Amino acid sequence: MVVPDTGTHEGGVLSQTLVAIGRIAVSLFVPIVAFVILWAGFMFLRDSNAPQGIIALVAIIWGVGGVAMLFWVTDWVVNRTPLHVAKKLQPFVFVGPALVILTWYLFLPTMRSLYLSFFDAQSKNFVGLANYVFAFTDSKMLESFLNNLLWIVLGTGGAVGFGLLIALLADRSKLEKVFKSLIFMPMAISFVGAGVIWRFVYAYKPAGEDQIGLLNALVTLFGADPQAWFTLRPWNNVFLIVILIWLQTGYAMVIISAALKGVPSSIIEAGRIDGASELRIIRSIIIPFIASTLLTVSTTIIIISLKIFDIVFTMTNGNFGTEVIASMQYKQMFRFYHYGRGSAIAIVLVIAVIPVMWYNLRQFSKREGF
Template sequence: MSFDVVAQQPKLLHLLHGVVAFAAVVCLTLLAVHRGPMRRRGPAFLLLAPALLLLTVGLLLPGLRTLLLSFMDGEGEAWVGFANYAWMFTDPGALLSLRNTLTWVVLVPSLVTAVGLLYAAAVVRSRFRALALTLVLLPMAISFVGAGLVWKFVYAYRPAEADQIGLLNQLVVAFGGTPRQWLVDAPGNTLFLVVAMVWTQAGFAAVLLAGAISVVPGEITEAARLDGASPRQIFWRITLPLIRPTLLVVVLAEVIGTVKAFDIVRTMTAGQFDTGVIAHEMYDQAFRYGETGRGAALAVTLFVLVTPVVAYKVRAQRSAR
């Protein structure tokens, strides 16, 4: 591509400038490390400098900007103080989103961990363990948007006199029932969205927990078996306590992912029929209704909710080493 062609495309030209600038920073950093004094933490800091710069520009500054916007009006011009936060805890729609998010946070990690644990315990000693874990892990290869579309078809509704295209209503009709609008009727529709999330994440839990169960020392379980312990007692009193660190990692990872849930809700119901969550309400307020301040307040709240969980997860992983 010639320079004239590039010059006619400003976006491409800006991208090239950015790539060249970043490459120049990296080269200068490596040169400074190579020729500079190799004492203490100087070289490490120089090598980390480009990454820290990118994190500052791409994460820290936007975060501070969002925090500032949360105290301003919808146009981002007038200072309104804590009005956006007051709205968030008084508006029925925002309160519904908070309640639904709490429901997700309680149900999804619990169900994902339980399903993954039971599945892992069932297949970990099987000859077909690799195949079984591969099958349960397949949904993770699908994006949340793809999973939402799949389950939207599963719950699809048609009038009783029409041919059903949804698997669930097809089964209901086959057993003589009446088709239902599963994604419309609240509050059950939230539970059906949760099922889609559990389907995508159960494989993650199963693989991690199967790995943890497989490294439980066989001498301990064999000694318990010789002492007369039943398989159920061995599982609950020996295996489960020994894999507790992995269980904790799975639960915390699912809590973090669930608090930020957006794609499945957006794809399946678009937040309608009382299924909105914090992340989706943030999107609606900021981009659909033009209420930038309210969207920013919801984003800050989401950050505040996730941060303690992330900190606890990091601490738990360090203590497990």
């Protein structure tokens, strides 16, 4: 009898069957035990009246341990299958959990939105492309497209530009760590917290009163009238974008700075010996060397700018001509309950990001891997 490459050796059909059944039984037993343990933990967490600290601790151990255990158990089960099957299943032990979760949390909702975007407010009647016509003709929508473009250009340019500048300068300073930490600090702050901070900076009181907002205090110091910054079209967009730059420069700087450390100092030295100026070295050696990092950082911040929501929502709520795509989407969805339009705008947002991602993937394929 020829058993093609099953990984088992010799033996009668009966004993082979018994072994197989035994293996399957054990293979089922372990996952079941694992499941029971997880379930018991879940029930304890849901119904227990223990002090909050203890619940928190158990929850953390249960959650983290549970995921590690799931990985271990699936791997264990896969390794009990015949070798050629195991080889095929193994990659999915690694990518499977991510794919399942992403399907549930992002992929299916996106598909659902695509479907709903062709229906009316109550998702009952098919309306064809009407919601998309709205998305591309409504004056508020056009305003938000323009604003988003401004966010991308100024926000990404500002954050990456300042990040690169600071990373380059800090690399040449003895106080590198101190400077970098302070620039990075805003990254640690929530949008809600940043909202409080910047409301305070932009705070407005009528002329003649003591200004408590820093910007108006400076303006009045130079003899001008205090301004209600958030109502000042179209500059109010810029004042909001400043907050994003303030928050994201630290991120760009940290990543770029790490890449700078990887530029071989021998190449830079060679440049210096050849008599290149510092600016020339930066332009011709350092920038090309960290180009892929710059691309990654820019992509991340472009996407953040495209999806920007919290800052606008907490500072101006989209009033005074500061509407952006994500805030329009939120309003249609959660204020007007027009699921059709809300979904269509979300899909437009997704489509807007595709060129960015496509460019990025092309850069990937130039490297190894694919």
